[in-house]
Amino acid sequence: MIADEATLARLAGLAQRGDKQAYAALLGAARSWLLRFYRRRVLPAQIEDLVQDTLLSVHRKLASYDPLRPFTPWLAAIARYRFVDHLRQVYRAEEQSLDHDLPVDSEEEAIAARVSLERLFAALPEAQSRAIELVKIEGRSIAEASQSTGQSESLVKVNIHRGLKRLAAMIERA
Amino acid sequence: MGHDPDNFIAGLVEGLEPVRPMRQREGVGLTLLAMLVGIAGMVLGFGMRADLAALRPDAMFLLSSGLFLVLALASAWAALDMARPFVGGHREGWGWTALMAAVLPLAALVEWAADWMGGSPAIPDGDGWHCMAYGLGWGLVTALALVLWLRRGAPSRPQSAGMLAGVAAGSAGIFAVTLYCPHNDLLHIGFWHGLSVVLAGIAGRLIIPSLVRW
Numbered sequence: 001m002i003a004d005e006a007t008l009a010r011l012a013g014l015a016q017r018g019d020k021q022a023y024a025a026l027l028g029a030a031r032s033w034l035l036r037f038y039r040r041r042v043l044p045a046q047i048e049d050l051v052q053d054t055l056l057s058v059h060r061k062l063a064s065y066d067p068l069r070p071f072t073p074w075l076a077a078i079a080r081y082r083f084v085d086h087l088r089q090v091y092r093a094e095e096q097s098l099d100h101d102l103p104v105d106s107e108e109e110a111i112a113a114r115v116s117l118e119r120l121f122a123a124l125p126e127a128q129s130r131a132i133e134l135v136k137i138e139g140r141s142i143a144e145a146s147q148s149t150g151q152s153e154s155l156v157k158v159n160i161h162r163g164l165k166r167l168a169a170m171i172e173r174a
Numbered sequence: 175m176g177h178d179p180d181n182f183i184a185g186l187v188e189g190l191e192p193v194r195p196m197r198q199r200e201g202v203g204l205t206l207l208a209m210l211v212g213i214a215g216m217v218l219g220f221g222m223r224a225d226l227a228a229l230r231p232d233a234m235f236l237l238s239s240g241l242f243l244v245l246a247l248a249s250a251w252a253a254l255d256m257a258r259p260f261v262g263g264h265r266e267g268w269g270w271t272a273l274m275a276a277v278l279p280l281a282a283l284v285e286w287a288a289d290w291m292g293g294s295p296a297i298p299d300g301d302g303w304h305c306m307a308y309g310l311g312w313g314l315v316t317a318l319a320l321v322l323w324l325r326r327g328a329p330s331r332p333q334s335a336g337m338l339a340g341v342a343a344g345s346a347g348i349f350a351v352t353l354y355c356p357h358n359d360l361l362h363i364g365f366w367h368g369l370s371v372v373l374a375g376i377a378g379r380l381i382i383p384s385l386v387r388w
Contacts, residue, residue: 015190027187055186063194069258073261077263172260
């Protein structure tokens, strides 16, 4: 994100008081942050939808932000919640590649790493993480995921179910 | 969805209304008020136990009601805080309080097991379900306050928030009941009063998430 934590917290506080200019700046910064936050775990064609869905949640739940706390961990909790919700929706996407190579600004590396989706996925057992990645993110069928992982089809389904449950429970974990 | 990003943001900005940030102390105030309504309803409707009315409360009453009150406050605090999501937030403190309160049913179980091995197992009194039902009933007032607060906020773990709200409501309800219930025996308190909190926690975990999901 371009602005630092103190600026974002100030902008969010002003937005809560109805300052539209501050709110526009806040949403712009939040959008940039969300685009990078989701890019490794969401297909490019779906990122914009998910970002807008998250911004809508930010708009509806603005009162739940505590101006005495940093802004990014609040935004990250909302983004993770929307992401898990997004994974729960069954869809099969067109084959598209995920962007794994975009650079991360050094000034925000620490906080990004702390709240990233990678960190959330790293806490999942490999089998659950792989099943979710193949079926829910890359849009492959259960049969294809079964073939690719060597897990039975029912085990792939169980691993997706358990993995999503575990992700939902870890949304606020740093 | 999928609108032009600039137009989308402009639309949100256009629709901005001032909002009052959710303060934990407001949630606490609302919850305490709900607890007081429960206590007042129980005491005014059913009366107060004799030793408490005479200002000479039994030690077992003080211990058990104190534990339930602290559990109600600790779990309500955690549930209220969950309305304001935050990656890195730690809300595990209530668990220690729950463990502390769990001493009551565990001690009752030990007492029952010791009696059972001695050949004369005591059984929890059959009327105890009244306490449980009143506890769950008056706990609903606290549950309502917590659900309203959570709906206003953005709990990112609705199931945990629901379970915590249930435990808080059950503990608050059974605390109100202890002011009336004349029993001082461990088996009654550990079984019936403890069961009330457990059932409220399960009900909260099952019912509340659908009410607070966003």
